Amino acid sequence: MRPRVHVPLTASDAATVSLWRRGVIAAWALVAVAFVAYASLSQRAELKEQTAAKDAPSCMQWHQAASGAVMRLAQSTLDAELRQINDAVFRIRRARQNCEEGWLSLACQDYDAVVRSVPGYAGSIDESLFACERMPGQVGRRTGLPK
Secondary structure: OOOOOOOOOOHHHHHHHHHHHHHHHHHHHHHHHHHHHHHHHHHHHHHHHHHHHHHHHHHHHHHHHHHHHHHHHHHOOOHHHHHHHHHHHHHHHHHHHHHHHOOHHHHHHHHHHHHHHOOOOHHHOOHHHHOOOOOHHHOOOOOOOOO
16 A cells, blocks of 8 residues: 655645534534434423323313313303303313423413303312312422413
């Protein structure tokens, strides 16, 4: 094998090589940051899924009670009650999203508001179902407020 012939680089060639090296290093650093960010976000998603799985039974009970209230509103013939359906559906969607995000206290308050907005329906639901003061899944958080 023949030895390589060393050719000295000109100043402009040395600057080009230096710029290229910095670019490659920056690209690898960006790839490393992307991997770290992905790893931390995937861990948070797994924790969120585990929390949502534990809290799903109470959210499902609240959702069924609030859905029953909306069904009663939809069966009504009074204009005032029919106008409440849009607000009730908005609150149910927001409550379901809060359950998925782990904000059980906010979800409970929204579901409770839907049930209480239907005249005569709130009394037919067990009052302990909507005990929103301090949820077991909210340990360490201020009730209903984001960190």
